[in-house]
Amino acid sequence: MSNHPPKLADLFLGWFCRSELLEEIKGDLHECYGIEQAEKGTMRARWLYWYHVLHFLRPFAIKKKRQNSNLIIMYKSYFKFAFRNMTRHRLHSVMNLLSLSVGMACFVFVFIYVKTELSYDRFHTNADRVHRVVIDLIESDGNILPDATTPPALSVALKRDMPEVETAVRLFPGWGSKFLIGTSEEKKFYEEGLIRADSTFFDVFSFPFLYGNPETALDKPRQLVITRKAALKYFGREDVVGETLTIFSMNNARATISGVIEDIPDNSHFKFDFLTRLTFRGIDANWGWWNYYTYVKLNEGTNLENFNAKLPALYENARPGQDNYAPIYSQALTDIHLKSDLKWELGTNGNMSNIYIFSALGLFVLLISCINYLNLTVGHSLKRLKEIGLRKVFGAHRRSLISQFLIEALIMIILAVSMGTLLAEMLFRNLGDTLGKEVSVFTPDNLPALGAIALGGIVIGILAGLYPALHLSSFRVVNAVKGILNKNGKSAVSLRQVLLVLQFTISGIMIIGTLVVFKQLKHVQNADLGFDSEQVLVIDNASSVSNQQTLKAELSQLANVSEVGVSSGIIGGINWTTSLGYPDEILLNYVAVDPEFIDVMDFEMVAGRNFSKEIATDKQGFNIILNEQALKELGFSLEDVGKPQPIYLLNDTIRNGTVVGVLKDFHFTSFKSSIKPFGFFYREQTMDYMNVKLSTANLSGTLDQIEQTWNKVANGAPFEYFFLDENFSHLHEQESKLSEILTYLTILALFIAFVGMFAIANMTIRDKLKEIAIRKVLGASASRVSAMITRRFIGLVIIANLIGMPIAYLLMSRWLEGFVYHTSMDLLLFVAAIASTLLVAWMTVGSQSIKAALGSPVKSLRQD
Amino acid sequence: MKGTQLGEFEELVLLIIGVLYPNAYGLQIRIEIMEQTGRKVAIGAVHSALSRLQDKGFVKSALAEATHERGGRRKRLFQITAAGKDAMEKNHELRNSLWNKIPDMALKGLSYGGSV
Numbered sequence: 019m020s021n022h023p024p025k026l027a028d029l030f031l032g033w034f035c036r037s038e039l040l041e042e043i044k045g046d047l048h049e050c051y052g053i054e055q056a057e058k059g060t061m062r063a064r065w066l067y068w069y070h071v072l073h074f075l076r077p078f079a080i081k082k083k084r085q086n087s088n089l090i091i092m093y094k095s096y097f098k099f100a101f102r103n104m105t106r107h108r109l110h111s112v113m114n115l116l117s118l119s120v121g122m123a124c125f126v127f128v129f130i131y132v133k134t135e136l137s138y139d140r141f142h143t144n145a146d147r148v149h150r151v152v153i154d155l156i157e158s159d160g161n162i163l164p165d166a167t168t169p170p171a172l173s174v175a176l177k178r179d180m181p182e183v184e185t186a187v188r189l190f191p192g193w194g195s196k197f198l199i200g201t202s203e204e205k206k207f208y209e210e211g212l213i214r215a216d217s218t219f220f221d222v223f224s225f226p227f228l229y230g231n232p233e234t235a236l237d238k239p240r241q242l243v244i245t246r247k248a249a250l251k252y253f254g255r256e257d258v259v260g261e262t263l264t265i266f267s268m269n270n271a272r273a274t275i276s277g278v279i280e281d282i283p284d285n286s287h288f289k290f291d292f293l294t295r296l297t298f299r300g301i302d303a304n305w306g307w308w309n310y311y312t313y314v315k316l317n318e319g320t321n322l323e324n325f326n327a328k329l330p331a332l333y334e335n336a337r338p339g340q341d342n343y344a345p346i347y348s349q350a351l352t353d354i355h356l357k358s359d360l361k362w363e364l365g366t367n368g369n370m371s372n373i374y375i376f377s378a379l380g381l382f383v384l385l386i387s388c389i390n391y392l393n394l395t396v397g398h399s400l401k402r403l404k405e406i407g408l409r410k411v412f413g414a415h416r417r418s419l420i421s422q423f424l425i426e427a428l429i430m431i432i433l434a435v436s437m438g439t440l441l442a443e444m445l446f447r448n449l450g451d452t453l454g455k456e457v458s459v460f461t462p463d464n465l466p467a468l469g470a471i472a473l474g475g476i477v478i479g480i481l482a483g484l485y486p487a488l489h490l491s492s493f494r495v496v497n498a499v500k501g502i503l504n505k506n507g508k509s510a511v512s513l514r515q516v517l518l519v520l521q522f523t524i525s526g527i528m529i530i531g532t533l534v535v536f537k538q539l540k541h542v543q544n545a546d547l548g549f550d551s552e553q554v555l556v557i558d559n560a561s562s563v564s565n566q567q568t569l570k571a572e573l574s575q576l577a578n579v580s581e582v583g584v585s586s587g588i589i590g591g592i593n594w595t596t597s598l599g600y601p602d603e604i605l606l607n608y609v610a611v612d613p614e615f616i617d618v619m620d621f622e623m624v625a626g627r628n629f630s631k632e633i634a635t636d637k638q639g640f641n642i643i644l645n646e647q648a649l650k651e652l653g654f655s656l657e658d659v660g661k662p663q664p665i666y667l668l669n670d671t672i673r674n675g676t677v678v679g680v681l682k683d684f685h686f687t688s689f690k691s692s693i694k695p696f697g698f699f700y701r702e703q704t705m706d707y708m709n710v711k712l713s714t715a716n717l718s719g720t721l722d723q724i725e726q727t728w729n730k731v732a733n734g735a736p737f738e739y740f741f742l743d744e745n746f747s748h749l750h751e752q753e754s755k756l757s758e759i760l761t762y763l764t765i766l767a768l769f770i771a772f773v774g775m776f777a778i779a780n781m782t783i784r785d786k787l788k789e790i791a792i793r794k795v796l797g798a799s800a801s802r803v804s805a806m807i808t809r810r811f812i813g814l815v816i817i818a819n820l821i822g823m824p825i826a827y828l829l830m831s832r833w834l835e836g837f838v839y840h841t842s843m844d845l846l847l848f849v850a851a852i853a854s855t856l857l858v859a860w861m862t863v864g865s866q867s868i869k870a871a872l873g874s875p876v877k878s879l880r881q882d
Numbered sequence: 883m884k885g886t887q888l889g890e891f892e893e894l895v896l897l898i899i900g901v902l903y904p905n906a907y908g909l910q911i912r913i914e915i916m917e918q919t920g921r922k923v924a925i926g927a928v929h930s931a932l933s934r935l936q937d938k939g940f941v942k943s944a945l946a947e948a949t950h951e952r953g954g955r956r957k958r959l960f961q962i963t964a965a966g967k968d969a970m971e972k973n974h975e976l977r978n979s980l981w982n983k984i985p986d987m988a989l990k991g992l993s994y995g996g997s998v
Contacts, residue, residue, distance in 0.1 A: 039929075042945070045955030046909040046925055053913075073926030078933040 023051040024064050027071045035074060036081050043074060092418065093425070100426040107398065110777060114394045115433055117773040120766050121387020122438025126459060126471055127445050128380025128763075133467055134457050135368050138285045138355035143224045144315065147184075148351040149322075151176065151312045152360060153333065154344045155605060162345065163605065166360040170301035170310045173216070175336050180328065182320040187222045189288070189311040190214040190296055191364060194592045195706070196559055196738070198266040199292065201252050206266060208559060208736060209248075211291035219293065222315045225286075229259045230277025236295050242273035243293040245281045265294075284456065287355045288364035305337050311364065314348070322348070369752055371836075376759065382524050383767045388478060389517045390774040395427070395486040397514060397781040406490055419491035420484075427483025428476065435475040439468070445762065453755065514778060515814060522818030522855055523825075525771045528764040529851040530826035534843055535757045538834065541841035542750045548645075548684025549589065550620035553712040554742035555724070556588060560708035562735040569731045573710055576727065578720040580713040583615030584705040589686045590746040598640075598697070600664045600672055604651045607686070607694060608642075610701040616643065616681075618711040626659040626679030629700035636700045640665050640675025646683045648695030656680065688749045689839040709742070772858050779811060779863040783870045791875035803871040804864065811863045812856060819852045826851075888940070888969045894919070895931045896940060896970055899960050907946070907957040908932065932960060940966030 028044070035043060047070055055063040104111040139145055151172060155163040173186040192212050200206025220232035227235075228246060235243050242263060249258045258275050265271045273294060282289045301307070316325065329346045349358055356370045399406075409419060443459045450456055459468065563569050566584060573582045587593040587609035597603040613629040624646060629636045644652070654663065654677060665675030683693045712720055728737045747754070783790075790803050827843065834840040888896070898914045899906040912928045915921060935941045942963050945956045962970070 041955050042908065042958040043925075043929060045952040045957060046907070046912075046929070048955070049909050049952050050912075050925060070925045073924035074929065076926060076930045078930050079926070 021055075023048060023067045027068050031071050031074065034081060035079050039079055043079065047071065096422045096425045097429075099422065100429050103402070103426065104429075107401075109780075110394065110398050111430075113773045113777050114391060114398075115430060115437070117387050117390045117394075117770045118430060118434035119437035119441060120770055121384050121390070122434050122475060123441035123445065124383035124387075124438075124763055124766050125380050126439050126442035128376050129471060130442065130446070130459055130464060130467065131453070131457060132373055132377055132380075133464070134285065135356060135373055137463075138368070139287055139351045141224075141283060141285070142351065145351050147316050147318065147320070148222055149314055149316060149348040150351065150354060150358075151314060151329065151346065151348045153346045154360075155308075156344045164360040165308070166311065166358070166362045166364070167308045168310055168312045169305045169307055170298075171303050171305045171336065172333075173310070173312045173314075174302045175332055176312070176314055179332050179335075180314075180325070182316050182325050184315045184317050185218045185221045186312065186314040187216045187218045188296060188301075189219075189313070189364070190298075190309065191288070191290075191311075193309060194558075195267075197268065197292075198562070198735075199252075199263055200266065201261075201263060205252065206264075207251070208738060209292060211289060212265075213288070213290040213293050214296040215293060216296055222313050225279045225282065228278045228280060229257050230275075232277065235277040236293070238274075238276075239295045239297045240271065240273050241276040241295060243277040243279060244275055245279055245291045247281045248291040249275075249278050285355075287367065313351070366748075366751065371833075372752065372756055375756070379528065379760070379763050379767075382528070383763060383770065384478075386521050386524055386767055386774075387770050388481075389521055390770055390777075391430070392485060393514050393517050393774055394777050395483070396489060397778060399423075399486055399490045401784075402490070416491045420487040423487035423490060424480060424483050427479050427487070431475050431479030431483075435472055439471070449759065449762070518775065518778060518811075519814050519818045519821070521771045521774055522815050522859075523822040525764075525767050526819045526822035526851050526855055527826040527829070528760075528767050529854060530823065530847055531830055532757070532760045532764040533847045533850060534826075534830040534834070534841075535753065535760055537843075537847070538837065538841045539750065539753050539757045542689045542753065542837075542839070543747070545685070545689070545839065547590075547746070548622065548682055551590070551743040551746050553714075554618060555710040555712060555721075555739055556742055556745070557708040557710065557728070557737070557739045558588075558706065559735060559738045560584060561704050561706045563728075563732050565731065566704050566708070569728070570708065572727045572731060573708070573724060576720070576723050578712055578714040578716065578723070579710055581614055581618045581711040583618040583709050583711075584612050585615050585707045585709060586610040586701075586705045588707055588742070588745065589619065589684070590742070590749060593686070593696075598666060599652050600667050602653070604648070604695055606648060606697050608697040608699060610699045610703070610705065612700060612702070612705075615709060616679075616698065618709045620711075621684065622682040624680045624682050625656045626677065628679060629698075635676075636678065637702055640673060641678050641700065642675060643679040643681060643698040644677055645681045645693070645696045647693050648697055649677065649680050651695050685839075690837050692838045768854075768858065771855075772862060775811065775859055776862040776866075779807075779866050782810075783807060783866055787870065787878040790870055790873075791878040794871070794875045795879075800868065800871040804867040807867040807870070808860065808863050811859050815855050815859045816852070819855060823848055823851070888973055889931075889934075891927075892931050892935055892940075893970070893973055895928065896935060896962060896966055899941060900962055900970075903961065904959065906960045911960075935960075935966070938965075939963060940969055 031044065031047075032040060047067065050070065051063055051067050054066050058066070142148060150166070151168060152164075152166050153168050153172070155165045170188055170190075173188045176183050177186045190213065192210055194210075196208040196210055197212045198206055199209045199212075215236065217236040219236055224232075230243070235241060244252075244258075244263075246256055249256050252258075252263065253261060256278055258278060261275050262272050263275065265273060282291075301310075316322075326347055329348065333346045354363075354367070356368045356373060358367060359369070406419065439459055446453075446457045446459065458464075560566060560569070570582050570584065573579055589609075593607045593609050595605055595607050598606045611629075613631060616623075616628050626643070629641070629643065633641075635641055644654075649656075652665070659677050659680055662674040662676050664672045666673040681696075684696070685693060686696060687694065710724065714720055724739075725737050786807070790807075793803055793806075794800070830843060834843070894915060895911060898911050898918070902910055902914060908925060908929050911932075912923055912925055915923050915928070932941065932943075936943060940963060941960045943958045943960045946959045948954050948956050
C-alpha cells in the first residue's frame with residue numbers, strides 16, 4: 019500500500035485528465051512519488067502527490083468536452099435561448115424575477131423563523147424525557163388560574179413517590195431582584211440572571227460545559243456555575259474555575275466558580291448567567307410557597323398518560339384535609355416555549371397561533387408568487403408562438419420543447435431562490451429588534467434547511483414550469499407559425515383571470531388581517547389603563563439605599579419632579595398575591611405602597627380616601643385600598659367603605675379589615691385577560707421600587723438631576739431605572755410583533771400582486787392593440803378605450819374582494835375573540851382594503867391603458 | 883507574432899531540454915530546473931510549459947520505450963526543433979546585444995559584497 023501513491027488522487031487524475039496525456043503524466047507523477055517517498059517519508063510524499071495532481075488542473079491537461087455531442091449542444095442552446103429571451107424582454111423578466119424572489123424571501127423568512135421557534139429546548143440531550151410539573155391555582159369563584167410555579171416540596175415528593183421519575187430539579191429564579199456580584203469591592207455589577215437550583219440541575223438540563231465537571235458542579239452549597247459571557251465580564255478570560263465571586267446581596271457570600279458553561283442559547287425558554295445551589299432551609303417539606311419551578315426527567319419509556327394520571331393523588335396525599343385541589347399536570351420541555359402560556363413563565367414565550375399564522379402567510383405569499391410566475395410565463399409565451407412553431411418545423415420533439423421551457427423555469431427559480439434568501443436575511447437584520455432575538459439565515463444549523471428550501475424551490479419551479487411547458491409545446495405547428503391561437507389560447511386567458519382573482523383574494527385577506535391586528539394594537543396601546551403610566555420613572559434598586567426617606571425627600575425637591583412614591587411592586591410588572599376574604603377567599607394581587615404612590619399613579623378614586631400618614635391604623639393590619647373588581651369579589655359594596663368588616667380567617671379567629679378607598683378598575687395584565695382584583699396596603703418600610711412622577715418632557719436634564727441626587731444618597735450603588743410605560747408595552751409584545759411582521763408580509767404580497775397585474779395588463783393590452791386601433795379609427799375616444807380595458811381588471815379585483823372579505827371577517831373575529839378587551843371590525847376596514855386593492859389595480863392597468871389608447875392607431879394596424 | 887514568443891519559464895525549460903539531451907522528459911526536466919535554479923516547480927507547471935512549447939513548434943516529442951521504474955509507463959522524450967533553436971538564439975543574441983549596450987558607468991560599483 020505504502021509503495022503506491024494515493025489511489026483517490028489517481029482516480030481523480032484519471033477523471034479529469036486527457037487520456038492521451040494520462041500515461042506520461044501518471045508515469046512522471048509515480049516516479050516523482052518514489053523519489054519523494056525515499057527522501058521525505060510516505061506521509062509527506064502522499065501530500066505532495068495530491069499537490070502535484072491538483073497542479074495538473076490546467077487547461078492543457080483537462081479533458082475537452084466532446085464538441086460533437088448533440089445533447090450538450092442542445093443544452094447549450096437552451097441556455098443561450100433562455101438568456102436571449104430574458105434580455106430581450108427585460109421588463110417581463112425583471113418583473114417575473116422580482117415577484118418570484120419576493121415570494122421566495124417571504125417563504126424563507128417564515129420557514130427559518132418558524133424553525134427557530136420550534137427548536138426551543140431541543141438542544142438538551144434527553145429533551146424528550148424532561149417535563150415541567152405545574153399546579154394551577156383555584157380562585158374563590160372556582161376559576162382556574164393557570165400557574166407555572168409550584169411549592170418546593172413537590173419535587174421531593176415526586177422523587178420519593180413516583181418510580182417513573184429518574185431525577186428532579188427545582189429552580190428558584192431571582193424574581194426580579196438584582197444581585198450585586200463582584201470580584202472585589204471595586205468591580206461589581208447588578209445581575210438579574212441568577213438562578214438557584216438543586217444539585218441535580220445538570221442531570222436534567224445539558225448546557226455544555228467549557229470548564230468544570232457537570233457531575234460535581236453543584237455538589238457543594240457555595241458553588242457557582244457561570245456562563246462564558248459572565249466569565250469574560252468579570253475576569254476577562256474563560257477558564258476561571260476555582261476563582262471566587264462575592265455575592266454582596268447574599269450576605270457577602272463568597273462563591274467558588276465550579277464551572278463555566280456556554281452562553282445560554284437563544285432557544286432556551288429560561289436564561290441565566292449565574293447558577294448556584296439552592297440552600298434555603300425547610301423547603302423540602304414546604305407546600306405553601308409558590309415560587310419554585312419543578313422539572314423532572316422521566317425514565318425511558320415512561321407512559322406519560324399514566325404519569326399524569328398519578329399526579330393528583332400524589333398532590334392530595336401530600337396535603338390531606340384540603341377540600342379542593344387545583345389541577346396538577348406535566349408539560350413536555352419542548353412544548354413550553356410555544357404551547358405554555360401560564361402565569362409566571364420564566365421568560366417570554368412564543369405563541370403557537372402566531373406560528374400557524376406565519377406559516378400560512380408564508381405559504382400564501384409563495385403561492386401568490388408561483389401563480390404570478392405561471393401567469394406571466396404562460397402569457398408571455400404566447401409571444402413566442404413563432405419560435406415554437408419554427409422549432410417544430412425544424413424537427414423539435416415535444417420533449418425537447420418541454421425541457422427547454424423547464425430549463426428556463428429552473429434558471430429563473432435558481433436566481434429567485436438565491437435573491438430571495440438574501441432578501442430574507444435582510445428582513446431578519448431589519449426585524450431583529452421586533453423578533454427579540456438575532457436570527458440569521460446563514461448559520462450552520464440552517465444549512466440543511468437551506469438545502470431543503472433550495473430543493474423545494476426547484477420542485478416548485480418544475481411544477482410551475484411544467485404547465486407552461488406542456489401548454490406551449492402542445493400547439494399545432496401551422497397555427498403556431500402563423501401566430502394563431504386555437505381554443506387552447508382561450509382557456510389560457512380564462513385561467514389567467516381565475517389566478518388573478520385568487521391572488522387578489524389573498525392580498526385582500528392579508529390587508530384586512532393586518533389592519534385588524536394594527537387596530538387592536540392601537541386599541542390596546544391607547545386604551546385607558548385606569549392610571550397614568552407616562553412620565554413615571556421607576557428606580558428599581560431603591561432598596562439598596564439605606565435611607566430611603568432621605569432619597570425620597572431629596573427627589574421631591576427637584577423642580578421637574580412632581581411626586582415620589584415607593585412600592586413593593588410594579589403595576590404591570592411584578593406584584594404579590596394573597597388569599598383574602600371571609601367567608602369566601604379570593605386571590606388578591608397586591609403591593610405595599612406609601613400614600614404618595616397612589617398620587618404618582620394618578621388612579622381615579624371612586625369612593626373613600628387615600629392612605630394618610632396621620633392615621634396610625636392605615637400603616638398596619640387590613641386597612642386597604644381596593645379596585646372595584648376586588649370590592650365586588652370580596653362581596654362589599656360602596657357603603658361598606660370606611661367601616662370595619664370581617665375579612666380574614668386566621669387561626670380560627672375572624673379578623674376585621676377596613677376598605678379605606680376604592681379605585682376605578684385599572685389594567686395591570688395583558689388585555690387578553692379580564693381585570694383581576696387588586697389591593698394596596700400602606701407600610702412604612704424600605705421598598706424595592708421608587709416611582710418618580712416627572713412633570714416635564716425634558717428628560718435628559720431631569721435624569722441628570724435625579725442621578726446626581728441618587729449619587730449623593732446612594733453610597734456607591736449604581737443608578738438603575740426604567741420608564742413605567744415602556745415596561746407596560748411588554749404586555750402587548752406579542753401583538754406588536756405580529757403586527758410588524760404582518761405589515762411586512764402584506765406589503766410584499768401586495769407588491770407581488772401588483773407586479774402580476776402590471777404584467778398581465780401589459781400583455782392584454784398588447785394582444786388588443788389592433789382592437790384598440792380599430793375602435794379609435796371608428797371614433798372611440800382615448801378615455802373610453804382606456805376605461806374599457808381598465809373595467810375588466812377592476813371587475814376582477816372587486817370579485818376578489820367579495821370572496822376575500824367574508825373569509826377575512828371570519829378569521830379575524832376568531833383572532834379577536836382571544837382578547838377580553840378587543841376592538842371591533844368596522845366597515846372602514848373593508849372599505850380600506852377594497853380601496854387599496856382597487857387603487858393598485860387602477861394605477862397599474864390605468865396608466866398602461868391610457869398609454870395604449872393615446873398611441874397612433876396607424877402604427878399598430880400597419881403591422882400586417 | 884504573439885503566439886511564438888518565448889516566455890521566461892519556457893526558455894528555461896527549452897534550455898534544460900538541450901542540456902539533458904537526449905533524455906529530457908517531464909520529471910527529469912523538473913529535477914534539473916530545481917537543481918540548477920533552486921526554484922520549486924510543480925510537475926504540472928513543467929508539463930504545461932512543455933505543451934505550450936510543443937504547440938508553438940519549439941520542441942518535438944516521442945514516447946520512449948517502457949521502463950520498469952514507472953510501472954511500465956512510457957516517458958515522453960523531448961527534443962529541440964529548428965524553430966526552437968532559432969527562438970533560443972534570437973533570445974540569446976538579443977540579450978547579448980542589450981548587455982553590451984549597457985554603458986560601464988551604469989553598472990559601476992553595483993555588487994552584492996560591496997567591496998569592488
